[in-house]
Amino acid sequence: MEGNSPAYYRDVSLRLFNLLDKVGLREDIRWKWINMMLEAEQIVSIANVSPYHIFGSQAEATTTDGLESDIDIVNCLTFVSVLQSIPSLQTSDAKYIMVSDASTPPGYVKLQIFDRYSVLPTQHSLDSIGRSVLCSRDFSSKRGLERHGPADKKMITRSFSIDFVEALRVRYWPCQASQWENRNNNYPSQANVNLIKKTGALLVPVGHPFSPESHLEWRISMSYGEKILVWQFNSTQHKCYALLKMIKKHFVQPVCGEQALSSYHCKTCIFYALQSTPSSLWKPDNLLLCIDLCLRTLLKWVKIGYCPNYFIPGENMFHGKLYGHIQVKLLAVLNDLLRQEGTYLLSLSCDDIGQRLTRLCQTSLINSVNQTKDGVKSMGIAILSLTNLIAFSQKMFACQDLCEKINFVNKICCTHTTIPTVLRLFYSSSLGSELASQCLAYSVIDKEKLDIAHEFLALGCASDVTSGRLKLAAFYLMQDNYIIAEYVLHLIHENYTYLVRYCKSTPTEEALCKMLENNLSVAEFVRKYVAFPVLYFQSEIHCMPQALILNMFVSRGPRLLDHVPSQCVCVDPEFFLHYLEYQCYFWQGKTSHKMAALNNMMWVVFYTNLEYGDSALSLLACCLMQEGMYMNAWKVLCMSMRFQNEHNAAMWHMAFLIKYAFRFLRIRQ
Incomplete structure (x- = not known):
């Protein structure tokens, strides 16, 4: 078959091989991605009874930015x-x-x-x-x-x-x-x-x-x-599989729908192709030849309407997916692709492969600067997946009682991977805040226990850019230690890079480039570039601002997972930073600094996209009431009610506001 391939196959194969490096299929990115997914498995499994495993394209590192692959998580019930x-x-x-x-x-x-x-x-x-x-x-x-x-x-x-x-x-x-x-x-x-x-x-x-x-x-x-088996792929096999998925997405899905040919069919095709060919075939200058081989295998299966499972050949994976007119359409698409002898790649829109390959075929120059930029961009989804799993694990941990939390921390410390670095710091903040809350609940404070709580909170400062330090600053404010609280807030400002908006957006190219250039691990990346929201549970009620207590018991929202108790409250990190600054300067009597922090709070509320707007509006209204700006506070609470007119703590804040207003009028009379 190799002797019958067009003469340009070898040259184009090499150019295509190098091009796929630029869209995130480089070997170093591939293994960094795989390691991130393995760490993510441990993160979720540590905080749950049953082990969790990640499969599919994300776990195999066979996806790119253009493929937009989902992440598949399997909970193995024990x-x-x-x-x-x-x-x-x-x-x-x-x-x-x-x-x-x-x-x-x-x-x-x-x-x-x-x-x-x-x-x-x-x-x-x-x-x-x-x-x-x-x-x-x-x-x-x-x-x-x-x-x-x-x-x-x-x-x-x-x-x-x-x-x-x-x-x-x-x-x-x-x-x-x-x-x-x-x-x-x-x-x-x-x-x-x-x-x-x-x-x-x-x-x-x-x-x-x-x-x-x-x-x-x-x-x-x-x-x-x-x-x-996919982890054992060499670079050519790895890129061949990813390219098959791009072809499936661009050429097959628009004609035949999503069910006719899946990524799993492509993976099975690669396995059978590897089984029937010598390993010497799978090298960079034969990439187009390998693609043709896989397409011909798929064509043979579509003709007979039978795609054998690789491990259990008696199972037909086309059952329920390939029939009638869909089979005819898929045959036509595959035949057309094979007749074009690789030229169809010039029109492949996924990750702009077609346009880039056209330019590379016209010139031999490869822009190494763009190669770095494009390569890291495809890692964004993997980082997004990992930060979501960290947030999920953090919430699961906070649901446990104190003894179970201590057991979790001991379990993490016995894990000889980078996971303790990530999770131990997050869990330390939660443990410290709960211990401090228990101490502050009594009129006679247990100094020894409070010192232990402080040690946990201080350790948790390195969890990410903001959340651990913000909890520590709130702890100092609850003890009226305004000077040290101000110092902690100042440190947050110095380290506040905010390149990733906690777990709701993909990292910027700037952040990912720094991750690769400095060879940062996931733990180091999270600590330097990710700002998680501040999460308080009922067990931490004496170590959180009083203005949030009503939100903990009244406000409800779709953001809370079914297995997470409703008695919790989250605050966006940027807003909470300015709120703590306001409280710190208010009690120190620093008027100009206080008003600057108040203006920053209003700017964040009105001009940024907050994830937890109800918490922010409640805190802002309470600050305005502290300043005697009752009408402005009323407007803020009305705004909160427009966003969420049921199960909103703003109703109770309104009641307190009316009480304060009548008291103020009575004093004036």
Whole structure:
């Protein structure tokens, strides 16, 4: 096949290979991305009972800015144990056993109840031959999230979402995949085969689309093994896979829809191509040849309407997705691409590949400055994913009682990775604030306990740009220690880079360039360039501004996750900084500084996009009341009511404002 390829294939392949470096598929970025996702797994798993794992394009580092891949998070439920065979159950506490019969499609199983007192009794049902099995339908549906097959989708931005899947872990290699284990070829190596076998499999709560008992079936997912295989890709294989996904998105999806050809089909195609070709083929100057090979494999599968699962070939992954006119359209698209012999890449819009390749084919010059700029841009989604998971973990940690928090911190300290650096600092702020609140709740303060709380708060200052330091400054204000509070606020100003708006936006190119240039780890990046919101829970009520207490018990909003208690309040970091400055200068009698801080608060409220506007407006109204500006405070509270007219603490602030106003009038009379 290599001898029949056009003469320009080798030269264009090399140019395309270098071009893909510029859109984020460089080797150093690839492994930094993979390490970030591994750290993210640990961050979420530490604060939860069941382990979480990240799969898909984000975990494999096979995505770019233009592909806009989602992040797939699987929660492996540990309270439901599953085994394959009955003899092994004699020494196990397993609740379910994997079973199948003549009517069960390949790649799917049922879970027969083994313990009559098993968990989730309301989700059991009888199958066609009378076995009591665990239902898969709606097994993991979460309230308020959009359902997509077995996944619950949570939108983070317009183009980025997180898919949550709850699955069951099988520690042993599935019997249905024994054919893959015993095949005779050189890919993958025997060492990798043994490693993949040890990972076992997942059981995902989704049935076969054409099965009459689909609500009772669970799909076998080999996501662990697939991730290992993708990690083993060399640079050419890695870029070939990403390029296949770009072709799918630009040429296939607009004609055939999203379901006809998926990224998973492309991944399976790469696996089979690697299995049937020598490793010497997969080198940079053969990149176009490798793409053609994969497209021809896909074309063959579409013609027969059968895409075999790599680990379980009996499972047809085109079932329910490729039929009738969609199959005809997909055949036409693939045939057209192969006839063009690679020239279709010149019109590929994803990541501007077409325009860039056209320029590179006209000149041999490659702009190294743009290469650095474009390469780091595609890491933004990975950083956004990680900061969201840190915020999620922080909230989960704050829900626990004090003993559980201490156990969490001890658990983190025993983890020999960079995760302790990230999480221990966040958790230290939460622990210190809770301990300080317990001390300040009594008239006689336990000095020894308060010193311990101060040590935790001081340690948490390095958690990120603002949140830990702001909690420490609030702690000093509650003790009337205004001089040290002012000093801490001054330090925040000096370190306030604010290159990333906590976990709601992707990092700027400036921040990402600095991350790569200085070879920063994720922990160092978060500490220097990310500003998380300040989060207070009910256990910290004596260590937070009194103006926020009503918001904690009254205000509700969609931003709070279902598993997070409603008794919490968040404040945007930039606004809270100016609020603490106002309070500090107010009690020190520094009038000019105080008014400057008040003006800064109003500017942030009216001219920036706040995530927690209700908290900011309540604090601003209380500051205006401190200044005797009652009419202005009333207008601010009315504005808050227009944004959220129900379950808003502004109603109570209005009542207090009316009380103060009548008292003021009575004094004047």
